Amino acid sequence: MIEARGLTKRYGEKVAVEDLSFTARPGVVTGFLGPNGAGKSTTMRMILGLDRPTRGEVRVNGLRYQDMTDPLCQVGALLEARAVHTGRSARNHLLALAQTHGISARRVDEVIGLAGLTDVAGRRVGGFSLGMGQRLGIASALLGDPATIILDEPVNGLDPEGIRWIRNLLSQLATEGRTVFLSSHLMSEMALVATHLVVVGRGRLIAQTSVADFIAAASPNTVRVRSPQAIPLREALAGHGVTITATGEDTLEITGRTNEEIGEAARACGIALYELTRHQVSLEDAFMDLTRDAVEYHATNAPAPAGASAGRRSAAHAGVAA
Known part of the structure; x- marks a missing residue:
């Protein structure tokens, strides 16, 4: 378990993290999200004792990292996969770490x-691809069989097979009762593997909730219904606080009624339904909407190349940097 209480970190006049409190529990994968400059890296460094908080504290399994006698066996971490001796083989790198514990x-x-990495264990790390280096970093994090795993951008550089591997691995680690805490900008992967989220912006906590609740809170309360009897269905559902819009001959978009209420009304009137779907946004859309005011770095409109026609000019949309 990771418990942060009132974490604050200042670098001179710059406040990187401010009064941040959250909990990452065993048995679940907790995603750590935030725009660039939100304080994620600083927070993970404080968890691992690499930066000292200006105020507040963070404990892993009840202990501060610097008080652990065998940290590699309690916390496995990957913050920078390339932080290895490039002249060593992969196996010798891991052996050197193992001998310290x-x-x-x-x-x-x-x-x-x-x-x-069995086939390349004897090769020097300096010749590794980005994906192979990432696999080595993950192997290092798992070396001590720790109860808590902290990974920063674990899918960086991995090919599709590698992405599926790490996705399944993280789920398995959580199933074993371990605390899995990971940061990533790949929302599609986070939506597949994480069950809980800690979302930060400008160093402050924005949300701490389940992935499902996070998405539901950002999704409009709109239900799409298709029926060959759209007109009588519309009449059956009309009422105070209900908005019904026809978007096709047999299609309605309804706000103010739940799926259950629509289904029961249709059943009572003997109306057939071909579709009954509540509109739900993606995790990426929910994240972008919630952190819109917490983005520190925005893209600017890109100038069109000289001589380009007006019809070919395009502007870069402002958003969260990858």
Whole structure:
């Protein structure tokens, strides 16, 4: 479990994190989201004792990181996959880490196999691709068989097979009762693997909730209905606080009624339904909407190339940097 209470970090006049409190619990994958400059990296560095909070504290499994006698066996972390000695082989890199904690060579070989690096374990890390380096970083994080795993952009550089591998791995680790805390800008992947979210902006907590509730809160209360008897259905559903819009000959968009209420009204009137769907936004849309005022870095309109026709000019949309 990760427990942050009133975390604040200042760098001179710059406030990177301000009064941030959250909990990441065992048995779930907690996604850590925020625009660039939101304080995510600083927060993870404070969790791992790399930066000292100006105020507040953070504990992992009840302990401050600096008070752990065997941190690699309690917290596995990947913040920068390239932070390795490039002249060492992958296996020797892991062996060097293992020897600092009395971890066996057998465990080293286990995580090499788990990360899919068996065939390249003897190669120097300096010749690794970005994806192979990422796999090595994840193997390092798992080396001590920790109860808590902290990963920053774990799918960075991975190919489709690697992305599926890390997705399944994270879910399995949570199923084993471990605390999994990860940061990523890939909302599509976060929506597939995370069950809870901690969302920050400009160093402050914006939301701490489940993925489902986060998306539901951003989704409009609109239900799309298709029926060959759209007119009588509209009459049956009309009432105070209900808005019904016909978007096709047999299609209605309804606000002010739940799926259950619409279905019951249709059943009572003997009306057939071909579709009954509540509109739901994506995690990316929900994130963009909630953090719109917390984005520190906006793209600017790009000038069109010289000589380009007016019809070919386009402007870059402002948004969260990847």
